[in-house]
Amino acid sequence: MSEEHTPLTVAQSQLKLASKKLGLDSGMHKMLSQPKRSISVSIDIRMDNGTVDVFNGLRVQHWDARGPFKGGIRYYPNITLEEVTALAMLMTWKCAIANIPFGGAKGGICVDSKKLSQHELERLTRRYVSLIVEYLGPHRDIPAPDMYTDAQTMAWIMDTYSQLKGYRIPESATGKPVEIGGSWGRIEATGRGVIHCVKQASVNNGLKLKGASVAIQGFGNVGYQAAVAAQEIGCKVVAVSDSTGGIYCIDGLNIPDVLAHKEKTQTVQGYKDCKNITNEELLELPCDVLIPAALQNQITYKNADKIKARMVAEGANGPTTPEADKILYEKEICLIPDILANSGGVTVSYFEWVQNLTREQWPLEMVNRKLEEKMTKAFNDVEAIVAKEESDMRTGALMLGVGRVANAIKVLGLWP
Numbered sequence: 132m133s134e135e136h137t138p139l140t141v142a143q144s145q146l147k148l149a150s151k152k153l154g155l156d157s158g159m160h161k162m163l164s165q166p167k168r169s170i171s172v173s174i175d176i177r178m179d180n181g182t183v184d185v186f187n188g189l190r191v192q193h194w195d196a197r198g199p200f201k202g203g204i205r206y207y208p209n210i211t212l213e214e215v216t217a218l219a220m221l222m223t224w225k226c227a228i229a230n231i232p233f234g235g236a237k238g239g240i241c242v243d244s245k246k247l248s249q250h251e252l253e254r255l256t257r258r259y260v261s262l263i264v265e266y267l268g269p270h271r272d273i274p275a276p277d278m279y280t281d282a283q284t285m286a287w288i289m290d291t292y293s294q295l296k297g298y299r300i301p302e303s304a305t306g307k308p309v310e311i312g313g314s315w316g317r318i319e320a321t322g323r324g325v326i327h328c329v330k331q332a333s334v335n336n337g338l339k340l341k342g343a344s345v346a347i348q349g350f351g352n353v354g355y356q357a358a359v360a361a362q363e364i365g366c367k368v369v370a371v372s373d374s375t376g377g378i379y380c381i382d383g384l385n386i387p388d389v390l391a392h393k394e395k396t397q398t399v400q401g402y403k404d405c406k407n408i409t410n411e412e413l414l415e416l417p418c419d420v421l422i423p424a425a426l427q428n429q430i431t432y433k434n435a436d437k438i439k440a441r442m443v444a445e446g447a448n449g450p451t452t453p454e455a456d457k458i459l460y461e462k463e464i465c466l467i468p469d470i471l472a473n474s475g476g477v478t479v480s481y482f483e484w485v486q487n488l489t490r491e492q493w494p495l496e497m498v499n500r501k502l503e504e505k506m507t508k509a510f511n512d513v514e515a516i517v518a519k520e521e522s523d524m525r526t527g528a529l530m531l532g533v534g535r536v537a538n539a540i541k542v543l544g545l546w547p
């Protein structure tokens with residue numbers, strides 16, 4: 132079968148499958164397949180050289196039956212409303228699987244952020260918030276970081292929202308710097324959560340984690356933190372990559388040192404005693420655990436058959452296409468799906484929101500302990516469905532997430 136998928140067609144077909152398995156009626160399926168609101172704005176900003184440029188800003192709010200909309204904001208060239216809609220839908224299921232009281236949203240600005248100065252990025256971010264401010268808020272829609280946005284971006288978002296409302300509202304964004312209400316452990320949360328899932332899966336899988344080899348595509352927030360967490364539990368990270376390519380060393384990499392090299396040279400490539408490899412080669416390396424932590428559509432029908440890892444843990448959103456899912460399942464490769472594997476970030480975002488609402492700051496140990504408890508519970512809830520349905524993990528996770536949202540909608544009823 133040819134693979135002409137967009138992220139939205141994939142998300143829609145996943146919802147269709149889950150709805151069918153759950154026996155949802157067609158009205159419920161129709162409701163869940165549409166976002167509640169899609170916003171597209173033109174962001175005009177003055178560049179440092181005095182000229183004016185215009186960027187497209189998007190925010191899609193999928194469903195809020197279980198709580199306020201919640202989701203990251205990515206800065207990336209060529210993002211589309213369709214892609215953001217698909218990601219918003221995934222967020223709805225993800226929050227339900229993690230069993231936190233949020234709905235799903237996603238946002239983005241169509242921009243190559245590497246080409247803008249910090250001042251230009253600040254003006255872009257603040258103007259974007261001002262254009263959608265009426266749809267945001269701690270009980271409406273709470274942004275978080277995603278690709279090419281970070282704690283500084285969240286500080287600008289929170290500050291702009293607060294300035295426009297007239298008082299300080301730290302709970303209006305998560306993933307902020309700790310100095311202004313960010314949670315300890317938020318930066319590490321998504322990567323750590325991926326490794327909690329790997330730990331749980333290895334129990335069922337009989338994979339010995341001490342000395343297990345791990346390859347990670349993407350060396351940003353998720354990829355780097357997953358690498359650190361994998362090393363903490365005794366795994367050997369043999370390969371990492373970024374947008375310029377990857378590096379491989381069978382004896383394992385010194386991850387903080389690779390980061391220092393990347394900060395100095397802007398690339399992981401050329402790191403000492405390593406072989407430079409392409410991103411494609413990284414995916415096909417012989418290793419125990421493969422963690423795609425960069426972009427969507429990386430494992431497709433073209434390369435799925437060549438994947439040699441015993442386990443794939445999706446740090447990124449949507450890295451595996453439906454055809455590739457089937458191939459990996461037939462090869463008996465354990466795949467931990469994105470909506471479960473990378474839910475650690477939104478889980479600690481929820482902790483941050485709770486801390487802000489109660490004006491508390493929890494110690495790191497408490498955040499990490501609660502994260503592990505939540506991830507383990509979510510993993511076991513999915514596994515229970517997988518065992519009952521004899522399905523793959525993605526189907527089990529979708530059934531759990533979609534089922535919880537549908538139940539909330541049923542209980543709320545349809546007004547008027």
Ligand code: NAD
Pocket residue numbers: 276277278279280321348349350351352353354372373374375410424425426427446447448473474476477
């Ligand atoms: P990031 O911007 O910190 O890092 C992205 C990484 O991907 C960088 O290392 C970049 O060089 C690399 N990359 C970009 N283009 C690439 C290409 N063509 N080939 C290979 N690598 C490429 O972003 P992040 O926050 O780490 O997010 C990574 C993925 O994880 C995204 O899919 C995001 O949606 C998902 N995610 C992030 C979080 C979070 O808390 N940050 C939570 C859940 C899911």
